[in-house]
Amino acid sequence: MAAATEGPGRALARRTGARLRDRYHRVRVNVLLALQAGIAAGLAWFVAHDVVNHPRPFFAPIAAVITLAVSVGQRLRRAFELVVGVAIGIAIGDTLIYLIGTGPGQVGLVVTLAIVTAIFFGGGSALITQAASSAVLVATLTPPTDGVSFDRFVDALVGGLIGLGVMALLLPLNPLTVVGRAAKPALDVLAEGLTETAEALAERDVDRADAALARLRAAESDLQRLHEAIDAASETAALAPARWRTRGALNQYIDAAEHVARALRNSRVLVRRAILVIQDGEELPEALVAAVRSLSEAMDWLRRELGDAVEPVAARERALRAAGEAGMAYAEGWASPAV
Template structure:
């Protein structure tokens, strides 16, 4: 590569990284402020009020509980406090049995990690239990006994919970962002399927399948952010009024999950149908239009579930229901001009996907299925 081109590529990379870094930092200001106040406040309380010398675990436990992880904060606080206490207990027991030394420390750490994994799958719980048991063996106990550290961890966790309750931070933001991203992917998969069908491009249909399969991590992140958001709405007085909205969003997410799973099955079957040239030109046009209309309904559903204004959300939700109901009404081989068995199977796979989307708009299963023509 010529030196000038290499320099241009390096500068472009640095500009991109700088832009991403600034965006990430600017979106983290509130969380960073919460972590700073929580850590310093917990340390000062444990030192000045409780009289503990160098209560580092008060500061660290508060930072862990308030950190950038999406795991629910109450769970993080419990993992820190219980892991810290249990780790000290395990370390003391093993210290009494085997004494101090490097091989004893290795044994304590190994046993503590396995015990933590036996008791709970949480990463923070395992880290805290292993760390505390190791420190008990390697370091002298602080004034007040080894369980002083456990009390410090509880103090830090309580400070984190208080900040969560009192500092405004809309719990709906992350799950709504995740829902918008997930529905955007589903819309893309449906539109790619329509294009693949019209161009008889099985490779493009396969790429849509790969894209649908790649949403698994997004679904997992959405589940975690929903759990965290509902927890914040439950413990924070400022956001209790959003509990019903979050409950409705959780219900919709369950049906969206089913729709995404069905889209994978549909895309895989579409690849086979294209390879076997199982549809007439007329059937291709009608089915492709149905897929595009379904994608339009998904876009409306995305705007409805991710919007902040209640009136706008209601209007988009109603319009999405109308659009998806119109798609459901077409899902019969005859109006789609489908004659062969392969095409009929494709329609049968698309029907539950559209029903799932209609249920995500708030309809019951019976009402959503009623839009489908009888086979």
């Protein structure tokens, strides 16, 4: 209604402001990557040009930037693929172009052999792409004139190592912050979904239970982001000396992730059974509702204790209480059949 009544000028200003805020947020989130890439490119050129004494080490800054540009959590593997791919492309390109000369047919042959060789060595898409592109650069821009040289391979190695070094030493992300932010949505959805389920059982509200089930089903994407964050955090904790002390706390998240995934799946089963119980008008002991509430509290405490990097004592206590209350419900003569 407000959008319909505001004038076109105000609507344009509102949309422009929203776009500017979004772009500012994107710049702020990625400014560290831009800073790292710029420093890595300059350092790679300096080392290859002034330390190793290569006159035109353009492969070095390219390798550094590519190493930093891939997704966090994949940089170590991608840096390895980059160096191996460049080595394959340069070796094949230098050798064949030196022997058979340049031309469209030679370029096609060099690229084909580079890709086939990369596939033979079991390379992924990054390795294959780097092998082919390096072969193209060698065959077209810098064909060998004085025999096969290892200078360009050394440049790629220098760039890849400097890219990893800058990532590890220059303002490395806090692994616990990364994984904690990713874990919060998944654990919050679990806690809130179980709370809603307990209230739905207490109030015999099937719509509320349906809504809880929908939220738990949608949480698969949160779980995927948690696993990606754990991969990224593990890489940073392994490479950055300043973050080595976080590895113990990070292991708690790694151990918990599998159990959180199981809890999410089992909670959906629980909610589906709760919906049937409400629809069929079954009698429910209070202990069963209390058990679901205690399980919800366990998820909430798990998020807090993981975030504080402490042993999840309170979460464990609530989970055991939930099991005890479920046992009381069973002793009263109520049991849920398998779903």
